[in-house]
Amino acid sequence: MTAQAQRIPLNFFGMGFGLAGLAGCWVTAADQGHVTHAVGNGLLALAAVVWLATVAFYLRYVLSKPGALRADLLDPVASPFSSLAVITPMLLASEGLAPQAPTAGKVLVDIFLVLTVLLGGWLTGQWIYGPLELDRLHPGYFLPTVAGGLVAAASAADVGQRRLAEVMLGLGLVCWFILGSMIMARLFFRPMLPTPLLPTLAIEVAPPTVGSVAYFAINGERIDFFAATLAGYALLMVLVQIRLLPAFLRLRYAPSFWAFTFSWAAVVETTLRWNEAGQPSGHTVYTYLLLAAITAFIGAIAVRTAFALAHRTLLPPSP
Numbered sequence: 001m002t003a004q005a006q007r008i009p010l011n012f013f014g015m016g017f018g019l020a021g022l023a024g025c026w027v028t029a030a031d032q033g034h035v036t037h038a039v040g041n042g043l044l045a046l047a048a049v050v051w052l053a054t055v056a057f058y059l060r061y062v063l064s065k066p067g068a069l070r071a072d073l074l075d076p077v078a079s080p081f082s083s084l085a086v087i088t089p090m091l092l093a094s095e096g097l098a099p100q101a102p103t104a105g106k107v108l109v110d111i112f113l114v115l116t117v118l119l120g121g122w123l124t125g126q127w128i129y130g131p132l133e134l135d136r137l138h139p140g141y142f143l144p145t146v147a148g149g150l151v152a153a154a155s156a157a158d159v160g161q162r163r164l165a166e167v168m169l170g171l172g173l174v175c176w177f178i179l180g181s182m183i184m185a186r187l188f189f190r191p192m193l194p195t196p197l198l199p200t201l202a203i204e205v206a207p208p209t210v211g212s213v214a215y216f217a218i219n220g221e222r223i224d225f226f227a228a229t230l231a232g233y234a235l236l237m238v239l240v241q242i243r244l245l246p247a248f249l250r251l252r253y254a255p256s257f258w259a260f261t262f263s264w265a266a267v268v269e270t271t272l273r274w275n276e277a278g279q280p281s282g283h284t285v286y287t288y289l290l291l292a293a294i295t296a297f298i299g300a301i302a303v304r305t306a307f308a309l310a311h312r313t314l315l316p317p318s319p
Contacts, residue, residue, distance in 0.1 A: 006315055008058040010072055011140075011256055013084035015305065016051030018261025020091040022298045023047055024213075025269045025291060027095050032276045034287050044096035051088050058085070076136040077197070079123060083144035086115040087151050094155035106159040113152045113168070120144040120175075137186045138193055139203035140259070145175035150210040157217035165218050172214070176207040198251060199259040201244055208234035209266035216273050223277050231274065238267060253304050255314065261298045268294040 023043035030037040062069040073079050089112045098105025123144045149172025157165035183204075187193075193201065212230045219227075251257075268290050275283050275290070308314040 006057075006061060007068075008054070008061045009255065009316065010058075010075075010078045010081035010084075011258065012054050012058070013051070013081060013088065014258035014261070015255075015302075016047050016054060017084045017088045017091075018258045018265065018298055019043060019047035019050055019302070020088055020095075021262035021265030021269075022294060024091065024095060025265055025272065025294055028269050028272050029287055029291055032272070032287070034284060035291070041096065044092055047088070048092050048096065051085075051092070055085060073123075074126065074130065076130075076132055077138070077140075079126070080140040080143045083116065083119055083123070083148055086112050086119055087143070087148050090116065090151055090155040094158040098159050102159070106161070109155045109159050110161075113156065113164075116144075116148040116152055117171070120148050120171075134186050135190050137183055138197050139183055139187075139200045140197075141179055141183060142176065142203055142207060146172050146179060146207050147210060148172070149175060150207070150214045153214035154210075154217040157214070162218060165214070169211075169214050169218060172207075173211060176211070180207065192247075195251065196254060196256055198247055199254075199256045201247075202241065202260045202263040204263075205234065205237040205241060206263040206266050208237060209263075209270040212270040212273070213266060221273060221277055223274065231270070234267065234270065253308070255305065255308075257301050257304070261301060264297065265294055 020043075023040050023046075026035060026040035026043055027037065029035045030040050062072075073082060090109050093105045093108035093112065096105075097108060127141075149168050149170075153165045153168035153172060155165075156162075156168055187201075192198075208230045212227060212234065215227055215230065216222075271290055272287060275286050280286070305314065
């Protein structure tokens with residue numbers, strides 16, 4: 001098989017998604033007046049480059065191998081990650097493009113929002129229609145409709161489409177309640193996830209935190225009953241991650257580590273918003289500490305990824 005047909009796993013789209021999440025933390029801090037917008041804009045540009053490169057290499061792979069796209073979309077383990085190809089551009093358009101070119105940013109948000117909903121509907125229908133075993137279920141199943149709906153809500157609100165944002169918030173929250181119960185039941189009562197899927201456990205912190213970001217975007221930076229409710233569940237899921245640390249620390253690096261990135265970036269962005277709203281003593285110091293921690297964490301994964309790419313161990317071996 002030639003290099004042009006090299007398989008590109010769907011979870012590679014998590015790289016651009018994670019970098020966009022990190023950019024969101026810096027953009028939030030910049031909007032609060034603590035840092036310059038240059039860092040966030042630079043990270044958004046980097047995320048866009050990584051996303052475009054991933055799309056280009058993935059298209060080259062599926063065009064050189066008939067049936068590869070269909071096989072990926074029908075794969076009960078990998079298919080949820082396909083949604084990141086259309087979710088990430090919403091973040092890039094709403095946070096990077098819209099502030100500079102509002103009309104263009106709004107149009108791109110709407111285009112990828114529609115694609116996200118269509119793909120989420122197709123995948124949900126496939127999970128109903130096709131055979132699906134409970135042990136194949138993992139937290140990545142949150143991505144197409146829960147992450148898709150909540151990111152769409154925040155993006156629509158950022159470009160001034162409040163009613164559309166409310167619709168997408170409802171889509172994301174209801175899917176979270178439904179899928180969350182099934183995924184948690186699988187994690188509680190069935191064997192532990194296979195090692196390559198263990199990083200997806202970090203996605204459990206994403207629904208309440210991404211939901212918080214979306215709610216703040218729609219409702220302003222106000223702390224009210226619903227914001228506090230989301231924060232309560234987010235706190236529980238963060239504590240769960242601490243208990244899972246022994247399993248995480250035994251893992252060897254793999255591209256699946258990018259599942260940690262956007263999830264924890266959402267935790268940090270939510271905390272930044274709470275920190276600014278409450279303004280506890282030393283809140284500016286907390287902002288810098290949070291930014292330093294999430295940047296070092298995602299930066300370390302990015303450096304390790306670049307190392308694997310340089311040594312040609314990032315991509316799976318060709319059959």
